[in-house]
Amino acid sequence: MLKLYWAPNTIASATAIVLNEGNVPWEGIRVDFASGEQTKPAFHKVNPKGRVPALVTPEGVLTETGAILEYLAATEVPSLVPVDPLHAARMREVMYFLASTMHVNHAHKMRGARWADEKRSWADMTAKVPETMALSCTYIEALIAGPFLFGDHVTLADAWLYPISCWLEADGVDIADFPKLAAFRAAMASRPSVRTAHDMGMIG
Amino acid sequence: MLKLYWAPNTIASATAIVLNEGNVPWEGIRVDFASGEQTKPAFHKVNPKGRVPALVTPEGVLTETGAILEYLAATEVPSLVPVDPLHAARMREVMYFLASTMHVNHAHKMRGARWADEKRSWADMTAKVPETMALSCTYIEALIAGPFLFGDHVTLADAWLYPISCWLEADGVDIADFPKLAAFRAAMASRPSVRTAHDMGMIG
Numbered sequence: 001m002l003k004l005y006w007a008p009n010t011i012a013s014a015t016a017i018v019l020n021e022g023n024v025p026w027e028g029i030r031v032d033f034a035s036g037e038q039t040k041p042a043f044h045k046v047n048p049k050g051r052v053p054a055l056v057t058p059e060g061v062l063t064e065t066g067a068i069l070e071y072l073a074a075t076e077v078p079s080l081v082p083v084d085p086l087h088a089a090r091m092r093e094v095m096y097f098l099a100s101t102m103h104v105n106h107a108h109k110m111r112g113a114r115w116a117d118e119k120r121s122w123a124d125m126t127a128k129v130p131e132t133m134a135l136s137c138t139y140i141e142a143l144i145a146g147p148f149l150f151g152d153h154v155t156l157a158d159a160w161l162y163p164i165s166c167w168l169e170a171d172g173v174d175i176a177d178f179p180k181l182a183a184f185r186a187a188m189a190s191r192p193s194v195r196t197a198h199d200m201g202m203i204g
Numbered sequence: 205m206l207k208l209y210w211a212p213n214t215i216a217s218a219t220a221i222v223l224n225e226g227n228v229p230w231e232g233i234r235v236d237f238a239s240g241e242q243t244k245p246a247f248h249k250v251n252p253k254g255r256v257p258a259l260v261t262p263e264g265v266l267t268e269t270g271a272i273l274e275y276l277a278a279t280e281v282p283s284l285v286p287v288d289p290l291h292a293a294r295m296r297e298v299m300y301f302l303a304s305t306m307h308v309n310h311a312h313k314m315r316g317a318r319w320a321d322e323k324r325s326w327a328d329m330t331a332k333v334p335e336t337m338a339l340s341c342t343y344i345e346a347l348i349a350g351p352f353l354f355g356d357h358v359t360l361a362d363a364w365l366y367p368i369s370c371w372l373e374a375d376g377v378d379i380a381d382f383p384k385l386a387a388f389r390a391a392m393a394s395r396p397s398v399r400t401a402h403d404m405g406m407i408g
């Protein structure tokens with residue numbers, strides 16, 4: 001059975017949502033970020049980058065949300081990737097934006113030590129998160145066809161955007177300023193795949 | 205014909221390398237970062253994120269290196285993506301690491317204003333780049349099968365890693381500390397696809 005290393009309110013829930021969408025059996029292994037378990041040698045044997053998600057497959061451990069989601073689509077849940085190359089590219093355009101811009105903006109709230117050494121720099125970064133996350137929301141808002149990113153059909157990008165949308169209040173963004181994103185979040189929250197992730201304590 | 209918006213020493217050259225690997229005809233449109241052309245309304249009509257690469261396809265503009273490379277593989281150069289889902293996932297694991305971690309580390313040298321408002325924070329970020337880029341190199345070094353990331357066969361991830369490897373000296377990293385990465389860079393540099401990108405002034 002696939003095993004997913006996860007921690008609450010991290011992007012690991014995107015992988016859980018995809019697994020659940022495909023009714024794929026999986027086992028969760030919770031990593032205790034409060035005690036810094038992700039920084040310790042035992043976890044570094046799983047993922048030397050010290051992050052979640054990490055997915056244990058029969059062929060080894062996979063890391064990086066985007067790689068994991070594509071692997072699950074290819075092996076278990078093909079319906080989550082559009083067949084048309086241009087539509088698939090539009091989905092991946094969002095996925096790479098989430099990975100390289102929006103999640104990175106969020107990470108500057110609590111993880112400034114990754115990129116600077118002085119506490120006052122970390123505070124400066126934290127203070128800017130409401131602005132950078134709102135800017136990312138503005139970009140996403142213009143893309144949403146509704147109710148999901150590309151209309152009625154859920155893709156890998158929706159599973160990824162949902163947990164990030166749940167960070168917005170804590171990141172100082174009022175989701176009411178982004179009505180399509182708010183409607184997206186509500187539509188996703190009603191799906192059994194997402195409710196199960198909430199019930200497990202993965203989100204919120 | 206496909207058109208690629210690019211600027212020198214940006215990640216846009218990864219797209220050029222993939223186009224060249226597939227002998228795909230394309231036209232380059234150079235964006236003048238020195239005068240801030242990427243921040244102006246005319247370019248924001250191409251890419252509202254104000255970044256390169258942006259690829260003009262018959263069906264619209266595509267952004268995000270990962271989405272563009274996958275699109276080109278799907279439509280023009282299928283040999284650059286492994287057929288086996290696990291091998292493809294290993295390739296994408298590197299691609300997402302480059303997008304979300306290694307390129308982001310590099311961006312903190314010159315683009316601190318994205319994530320903080322005070323100049324002293326930007327200086328703090330800049331000072332840490334040699335450390336964070338060396339850490340990223342340590343992770344990549346352990347992955348390289350040689351001469352390319354996954355052995356003798358070039359993939360999308362190699363086309364992406366090459367331009368980043370060319371930033372290392374300016375980022376304060378001595379590539380000699382990473383012999384497999386140095387050999388990778390030399391092997392890539394000898395490919396016609398890469399030499400053409402150099403000849404166009406896209407890289408270093």
